[in-house]
Amino acid sequence: MGRTFTVLMLCLITLGCATGGGNAQLSSTDPGAVLDKTWQWTVTKGPQHDVTVIAPERYTIFLADGRAQVKFDCNGGGGTYxxxxxxxxxxxxxxxxxxxxxxxxxxxADNLQQVAAFKVEGGVLYLTLTDNQTTMQFRQAPNE
Structure with missing residues (x-):
């Protein structure tokens, strides 16, 4: 029994390592995956056109306690979420x-007002807009 258990555990560990630990590409829709982190906007992809962000560190969101702190390039602001x-x-x-x-x-700012859904996958935050076709992508700020 003990040997069988050990062999089974080694197989599971090997399988986990072979698949990258199992969570490298996991998709999460848990709010905890988003909150209390600074996210930098990198791109918006949609059917009309794509927008690549020139300086992601100038466009950030931080969500905590129902308040959004937002950096709109050289302007600061925020609101509720x-x-x-x-x-x-x-x-x-x-x-x-x-x-x-x-x-x-x-x-x-316009894209943020149209956000309807989110997921975090592979360390990237995806915000889907109300058209269900356009997605904003964010990376976590490097200092976090």
């Missing part, structure tokens, strides 16, 4: 109004 299993939506956002040269802040 609602999150549940796989669902995310933002309330009205406020922001400072400085002029940011070559900014993508309007696209970023």
């Amino acid at each position: 609602k999150i549940s299993q796989g669902k995310l939506s933002f309330g009205p956002m406020m922001s400072t109004k400085m002029f940011c040269r070559d900014s993508q802040d309007i696209i970023f």
Whole structure:
């Protein structure tokens, strides 16, 4: 019995290692996978066009305690959000109004207002917009 158990455990461990530990590409819709982390916008992909972000560190979101802290390029702001299993939506956002040269802040703010769902997969946060075809992608800030 003990030997069989040991062999079985070794097989399971080997299988786990062969598949990358099993969680490298796991998809999570748990709000805990998103909250209390700084996320940097990297790209928006959709049927109309794709937007590649020039400087992801200038477009960030941080969600905690029902409040979103948002960096809109050279402007700071935020608002409220609602999150549940796989669902995310933002309330009205406020922001400072400085002029940011070559900014993508309007696209970023507009996209955030259309968010309906989320998932985290392979360390990437995907926010799906209300059209169910457009997705914003975020990476976790390097210092976290």
